[in-house]
Amino acid sequence: MPPRLTPGRLTALRDAAVRSSGTVHPMLVGEADVHALELLGLVGFLDGCGHCLGEPDPDGVHRGHPHLLRLTAAGIQAARAAGGPLRARRGGHPLPPLASDPKN
Numbered sequence: 001m002p003p004r005l006t007p008g009r010l011t012a013l014r015d016a017a018v019r020s021s022g023t024v025h026p027m028l029v030g031e032a033d034v035h036a037l038e039l040l041g042l043v044g045f046l047d048g049c050g051h052c053l054g055e056p057d058p059d060g061v062h063r064g065h066p067h068l069l070r071l072t073a074a075g076i077q078a079a080r081a082a083g084g085p086l087r088a089r090r091g092g093h094p095l096p097p098l099a100s101d102p103k104n
Helices: 007-015 031-037 071-083
Strands: 041-048 067-072
Touching: 007 031, 007 067, 007 071, 031 041, 067 071
Parallel strands: none
Antiparallel strands: 041 067
């Protein structure tokens, strides 16, 4: 059975869409969520250039780049289709900011 896009996973996508880097906040996803979102093609471990961890890199250009869990183009579209970017809240409190969060 293919994984589902649960409300919690959709919240993580919408929260990631707030940041220009598209980084998924680690407090919103567990290991099973990460695996499911990767299988759905909505996130991947990408560097700033869009290179996915594990893909060929014959010239070694991306070897030193940090690969973070970020939205793919399909993930951005899913977040937009769900109503667009929206900061997540956990237990009634806003999540702590990531280094990639835009300054308000």
